[in-house]
Amino acid sequence: MFFNRLVLIIYFIFSVCFSQGRVDGVAAIVGKNVILHSDVLQQAQFVAMDQQIDPSKNPYLFEKIYLSTLNNIINQYAVLDVAAKDTNIVVSNDEVDRALSQQIDDFIFKAGSEELFLEMAGMSMRQIRADYWQDIRDMMIVERFQYSKIQNVDVSRIEVLQFYNSFKDSIPSSPEKYSFSIIEIPFSASENSDTITINFLKELKGQIQSDVASFDSIAQIYSQDPGSAPTGGYLGFTPRGALVREYEEVAYSMDVGEISDPVKSEFGYHLIRLLDKQGEKISTQHILRATVFSDEDKAQIYKSVYDIYSQTAGNTSLFDSLSTVYSKKYKNSSGKYSDFPVSRIPGYIFTQLELLIFDELSQPIKVENGYLLVYFYKHQKEFVPDVDNSWDLIYKYAKQKKQNTFFSEWVNNIKTDIYINIFNN
Known part of the structure; x- marks a missing residue:
């Protein structure tokens, strides 16, 4: 569609x-x-x-x-x-x-x-x-x-005025908008934090292999995957490509019944048991443990974000460049947002924008998964467009209406030459 x-x-x-x-x-x-x-x-x-x-x-x-x-x-x-x-x-x-x-x-x-x-x-x-x-x-x-x-469909000044006089009561207001940029750096685990999680999962694997407890019961107690933990970590049959790459690379290389060593993915570390394999589908169950970030891990990220704050305060072009880099690197909220409607701004970002003044960079802000910086550029209040304050916008609306009418008529003409069957069931 x-x-x-x-x-x-x-x-x-x-x-x-x-x-x-x-x-x-x-x-x-x-x-x-x-x-x-x-x-x-x-x-x-x-x-x-x-x-x-x-x-x-x-x-x-x-x-x-x-x-x-x-x-x-x-x-x-x-x-x-x-x-x-x-x-x-x-x-x-x-x-x-x-x-x-x-x-x-x-x-x-x-x-x-x-x-x-x-x-x-x-x-x-x-x-x-x-x-x-x-x-x-x-x-x-x-x-x-x-x-x-x-x-090539255009409108004259007279057509714009005629459009406005006919539709001015139904022209939507221009919503409240903000322009800003964000740099968000997620927490990352130190080698020591990763080691703690890995060793914990290895200990669980040992308990399962020595029959101290079953994989199902261990998953129900210790897995941090809310979707599968209650049912013993079962994911059922999944086609290749349905699970994260790191998980699948290991799972497809395993023998049926085998339990993997801890496997790292974007969600944390997994213990994987391969239950069955049928061509390009596998049946697995897993135990997921998210990495626990230490206070030292969080402090290190705060320092990194504060360094960015110190280097970019007053330098919007540098901040925007870095926001683009981090957007590609982390796939999070980092990036530049121009004339962004309030309705599309997440609450935790909007809260910070309300606290800032124009051309101000926030101090590092702690969020659930890391720290972020917000650079506030512009705020536009909601207003009702008319031919005096928004001629270009009214012209655009008038032109779009004429173009849509033209194209709709063209579509209706071509439909007569295309097989179309509508079922009334």
Whole structure:
């Protein structure tokens, strides 16, 4: 479903899925593409959530959203059917990779860290990229094709004023926004801290191998994986790529029944037992222990962050450069954010922004997984755009409306030449 499917990751992370009682099946066929009821329902639920509509309390309104969503998906596939045949529309694999990475980075920022994002998504990063790569590519093809059709559509000054007079009561206010940069450095364990965790897991492995206790009971007592610990650490059968790389590299090299030595991943250290292996699937159970950071570990990170504070206070270009470096290195909240809506800023970041004045760099701030610095650049209060204070924005809205009307008419024309079958079940 192009970009909307990727957006749904956030829907599943931050909201509860409403059930409408539909039995899954084919909603429509467009050319060679099959549209399932479940896919339409998921997108419709996201739209309802965005509009603060509860489907269980407003079933009639939700049905209208569902039908509108289905029509939009049909239009998307109709455009893709034509766009994919246009040899002038070229999207490279590198461009798709960058676009997907940008969307994932935005989601990581919303979640607070890559670890939290993956935990809430219930998918590995490799699986997310594999599942949504083609959707992003399709989205980019459609966007570029659409641009090629509407790029010469423009509006005159009279048309802008006519648009404003007709729609001024429905023009949305410009939301409150902040511009800022973040450097976040996570805690890292010293060799001594790692050794403590490794030795503890080796001791547990010894107890299991000497039949002092079973793997299941040890996992229930000591594993820090909240998802699998209650059931003895069982992960069931998982396809290759579903688990973190370090875990899989060891698990696929093991013999059935074997217990690994401690294996380090981004989540901590694992003891892995291979239960079964069937081609590209493995069945495992594990015991996870997160690394315990000592006071010395935390003090060392604080010193590193304070050194950055001392070197970059008053030097925004250096701070921004470092924030980009750390964003790529740690995949956390580090990075530069320009005109970022308040609604998308995590609470712990917004709290710091409210305490700062323009062009001020915060002192090191302790967060759950490390320390961060916030450089505050600009604040824009919410306002209602009009032709006096926001001519460029009103011009943009008027132009978009004219372009959308033009493109919608074009889509309706091409749909007559494409096989489309809508099922009313």
